[in-house]
Amino acid sequence: MSFSLHGIETPSALYRVYSQIGDSDRSKPVCVYLPGIPGFHARVERALIAPQLPTDYPWVSLDLLGSGESLLKPGIKPTWTSLQSDLETIFDRLLSGRTMILIAHSFGAWVAMDWIRNHPGRVAKLILVNPVLDHDLLDRSLESQEAFEKMIQDSWHREEAQKTFSKWAKLFPADYRLAKSIWFETPHLASKAGKILGNLPTLILHGSEDRIAPWNSHGRKILEGASDVSVEFVSNAGHWPHFENPAAALPALIQFMEEKETLWDVPEETSP
Secondary structure (H helix, E strand, C coil), X not given: CCCEEEEEECCCEEEEEEEECCCCCCCCCEEEEECCCXXXXXXXXXXXXXXXXXCCCCEEEECCCCCCCCEECCCCCCCHHHHHHHHHHHHHHHHCCCCEEEEEECCHHHHHHHHHHHCCCCEEEEEEECCCCCHHHHHHHCCCHHHHHHHHHHCCCCHHHHHHHHHHHHHCCCCHXXXXXXXXXXXXXXXXXXXXXXXXXXXXXXXXXXXXXXXHHCXXXXXXXXXXXXXXXXXXXXXCHHHHCHHHHHHHHHHHHHCCCCCCCCCCCCCC
């Protein structure tokens, strides 16, 4: 399957979306990648992750507002509610009712969890990469442009990966003010995460050297109340394990996608 580039218009924005769906087997869910704020851009995810997946898995990645090439319409003030509505428009157009494997990085986990809460049954499996559901970290990160840039600086563990990402960031600079307007009304989901997930098969990939969202104060909270969650710690990686150590992160992701049932137990309380 080859990639198609879409410009999908919603009431608030024009979204840049890459898809690899074609005439794929409709019995297979579509992999949908949601970046954080600011996240990798859709074209980067297409280049880094999608080629590593089994060829029969269709794929969708998009630029959220505030990062990448999606454009807000003039005179529109985006909100969390409008973001969720935009995603519904995009998914309805591209997925045509098919279920999805939702892959979400960092603050993208917030988007994913709220989508799952409001659209039960649409997600077959969930993969969270260094998830963040913490309002304090969100507020600190969006306090100013300087705080925003420091958060990005601190999120990296491997210098060579950071330099590669920085080249992309210069091409498509993140807009922290736009991001802040969207995330200002983010719902409190950390204490509800387990209830939202229920028995949804979920994999958490977590870089063991994450300095901005350490496991014990962030990812662990998602385990409480969920019944089908597995965790894979990725060594030699910070907040971006799928980019800093793809040799370890992507096989775990693919194995989880290919499993018919999730049989792993929730890990005991240990620090990586």
